[in-house]
Amino acid sequence: MKIKFDFESGRAEFPAAALSRVTKASDTALRLLIILAADSEARADFDASAERLMTQLKCSRAELDMALAFWCGAGIADIVNDGDAETVCSEALTPPAEEPVEKPQKRTPKLMRAAGLPEYTSEELGDMLEQNSGSLHLVDEAQRRIGRMFNPREVSILVGLQKYLELDDEYIYVLLEHCARVGKTSMRYVETMAFGLYDDGVSDVESLEQSLREREEYATFEGKFKSLVGARGRKLSAKEKRFINRWTTEMKYGFEMVELAYEITVDTQHEYNPAYMNGILEKWYSKAIATPEAVRAEAEQYKAGKQRSLGSFDTDEFFEAALRRSYSEN
Numbered sequence: 001m002k003i004k005f006d007f008e009s010g011r012a013e014f015p016a017a018a019l020s021r022v023t024k025a026s027d028t029a030l031r032l033l034i035i036l037a038a039d040s041e042a043r044a045d046f047d048a049s050a051e052r053l054m055t056q057l058k059c060s061r062a063e064l065d066m067a068l069a070f071w072c073g074a075g076i077a078d079i080v081n082d083g084d085a086e087t088v089c090s091e092a093l094t095p096p097a098e099e100p101v102e103k104p105q106k107r108t109p110k111l112m113r114a115a116g117l118p119e120y121t122s123e124e125l126g127d128m129l130e131q132n133s134g135s136l137h138l139v140d141e142a143q144r145r146i147g148r149m150f151n152p153r154e155v156s157i158l159v160g161l162q163k164y165l166e167l168d169d170e171y172i173y174v175l176l177e178h179c180a181r182v183g184k185t186s187m188r189y190v191e192t193m194a195f196g197l198y199d200d201g202v203s204d205v206e207s208l209e210q211s212l213r214e215r216e217e218y219a220t221f222e223g224k225f226k227s228l229v230g231a232r233g234r235k236l237s238a239k240e241k242r243f244i245n246r247w248t249t250e251m252k253y254g255f256e257m258v259e260l261a262y263e264i265t266v267d268t269q270h271e272y273n274p275a276y277m278n279g280i281l282e283k284w285y286s287k288a289i290a291t292p293e294a295v296r297a298e299a300e301q302y303k304a305g306k307q308r309s310l311g312s313f314d315t316d317e318f319f320e321a322a323l324r325r326s327y328s329e330n
Contacts, residue, residue, distance in 0.1 A: 012038035015076050028059050029067040036077070065164050120156045128159065135159060138169050145176045146185050154187040161194050171205050178212045182219065221248055224255050228262055229272050243278045251285045260292050 014037050022030060035053065036042055042049040046068070054064055071077040120128070129136045142158055143149055150158065161167050175197075179190050202211050225244060226232050236244070247253045261280040265273055289295055 010038075018071075018076050021071075021076065025071075026067065028057055028063055029071065031057055032064070032067040033071060033076075061166070119153075120159065122152045125152055125155055125159070129155075134169075135162070138162060138172070141169070142172060142176055145173050146180050148185065150187065157187045157191050161191065165194060165198055167194065168205065171208055174205060174208055174212070178216070181216070218244075218248060221255055225258065228259060229274075240274050243274055246278075247281055251281065253281065253285075253290070256292055257281065257284070257290070257295075260295060 012034070014033065018033060025033070032053070035056065039049075042053060050061060050064060054061060057064065057067075059067070068077065129139065139150065139155055139158060158172070161172055162169070172194075175190060175194060179185060179193065184190075197208065197211065200211075202208050222236065222244060225240075226236065231240075247258055258277070258281070261277045261284075262272070264280060265276045269276055284290075284295065287298070289298055
């Protein structure tokens with residue numbers, strides 16, 4: 001089977017090297033590549049065409065810049081200077097031979113890497129900080145929040161977060177303070193977290209604070225749980241993490257409820273059994289029992305009913321019988 005293209009309205013040339021990158025490119029990056037190959041105006045003045053490209057691609061300026069960064073980082077495209085305008089170009093993205101174009105002199109103001117932030121040279125960072133007091137204040141305050149001085153590479157990441165992800169300064173400060181609290185002060189770690197949060201739609205300070213609070217609460221809960229079950233020297237299994245996520249996120253149980261379920265599990269099973277623990281907690285959740293006091297009240301109520309019908313019934317026997325039944329039902 002052969003495929004024939006209709007070239008009646010013109011041709012667009014693509015870099016052959018792009019073929020090895022298309023499987024890793026985002027939808028926006030792929031569509032941008034097609035537009036740049038066919039649109040000489042967008043290549044000649046990318047910044048002037050940015051609004052039109054954002055409309056065509058239905059994306060933000062940050063997403064547009066990240067799409068361009070992908071191809072620059074892959075070596076498919078580059079940014080050159082022509083007076084005050086930046087031009088996107090590569091050997092294969094230049095117009096066809098029949099459209100003679102005078103190539104401007106190349107320079108490398110920004111070294112972009114795939115799907116990440118641009119990298120600035122020390123000279124560019126110096127000029128940027130000297131001309132922009134806001135960026136200088138950002139760097140000074142960020143160093144104070146994270147508790148150490150940054151090297152030029154780290155300053156480049158910080159400025160990139162502000163300019164390319166369009167993050168507010170306060171957003172960056174909150175993120176840095178969280179990373180300092182958990183002992184992760186590498187700016188590479190900060191960058192990875194920022195991109196993950198950006199992809200999850202966490203774009204304002206309020207939602208960021210809530211997301212980080214939940215992360216820290218989960219980390220604290222996980223640490224206490226590992227200590228409780230004797231798992232300090234190992235990673236939790238996928239099943240254990242799934243159970244913890246349900247107990248904390250869906251059931252909204254505090255650690256004292258999980259601790260009580262663990263104690264009952266060990267008393268009845270004589271060993272740690274996460275599935276048995278989950279059965280206990282699922283039973284309590286189905287009955288809207290949310291506190292240890294409510295658990296004891298339920299046990300006493302059950303015991304009183306049994307005493308009236310059977311004369312007497314030991315509380316410990318009740319606990320074991322009731323919990324075994326609860327586990328078998330789940």
